[in-house]
Amino acid sequence: MVYAAHPERYASMTYNRVGRSGLKLPAISLGLWHNFGGVDTYENGRAMLRRAFDLGITHFDLANNYGPPAGSAEEMFGRMMTSDFKPYRDEMIISSKAGYYMWPGPYGEWGSRKYLTASLDQSLKRMNVDYVDIFYSHRFDPETPLEETMGALDQIVRSGKALYVGISSYSAEQTAEAIAIMKRLGTPLLIHQPSYNMFDRWIENGLQDVLDEHGVGSIAFCPLAQGLLTNKYLGGDIPGDSRAASKTGALRESAVTPEAVAKLQKLNAIAQERGQSLAQLALAWVLRGGRVTSALIGASRVGQIEDNVAALGNLAFADEELVAIESILRG
Secondary structure, three states, rough: OOOHHHOOOOOOEEEEEOOOOOOOOOOOOEEEOOOOOOOOOHHHHHHHHHHHHHHOOOOOOOOOOOOOOOHHHHHHHHHHHHHHHHHHHHHHHHEEEEEEOOOOOOOOOOOOOOHHHHHHHHHHHHOOOEEEEEEOOOOOOOOHHHHHHHHHHHHHHHHHOEEEEEEEEEOHHHHHHHHHHHHHHOOOOOEEOEEOOEEEEEHHOOOOOOOOHOOEEEEEEEEOHHOOOHHHHOOOOOOOOHHOOOOOOOOOHHHOOOHHHHHHHHHHHHHHHOOOOHHHHHHHHHHHHOOOOOEEEOOOOOOHHHHHHHHHHHHOOOOHHHHHHHHHHHH
């Protein structure tokens, strides 16, 4: 059946400006880190991408190494661009990244100009697009001068292969230096993609201040802590279909500790008082105060995307709710 996007797809989604740029991102974005690779069912991934776009999710986040195997998530998305999404390309924000291992030899990972430009060329072919909207340096390279990595990003924008550029998982100090270099080059750094959730709050120790000061946006990956901040683990067991039980998932069984489960149960009680699921509470918390531009979710089925987007129906927190949550998280 030929795909036709839902005519009311923009009716209820919230779109936030990225820092001081002209670009807006949906408050909920969809990442293809897991469940869209060659080991996964194509039709399930296709159904999730279709439903996400119909719900107003215009931003799809990929990387060269997403799969498994590496590259297969971009190939899957390329099939979607050909079969379903081509008429809607100008309504979409497509991002990719390079930084982790992709091919043998000294030019297959990290942050050299050689690797970043070659990797992006490969990504464009896999995704069947002429350009990406955002291209990231996926990780800081301690052995390559930051001027070279940022210079490659600048060159990529000037070549027309990306409209904007960003960085991922850089420290506050590295981010400040990257912003300064990009400003000198004349290509502003648009966005930072860090991990951030109730159990992983490292960006609050300086990074958010740097981003605010310089007008750089942020998109938080793992806002649900790889699924830990969902109702799957409230009983303390490991469901067979969960990410903790998956051989290819990033969440380990060792993360589901009695202490973590106790916190999840208390957080879930607050979520229920708000009329939300635990996942919806966790997403609303990440987006609280407007310091995070977008929460980057993952999904294994359509229902999870629908549940996550529904979090946008209640993003406001009373002061006493925030105090209670803080007390739970700090134990």
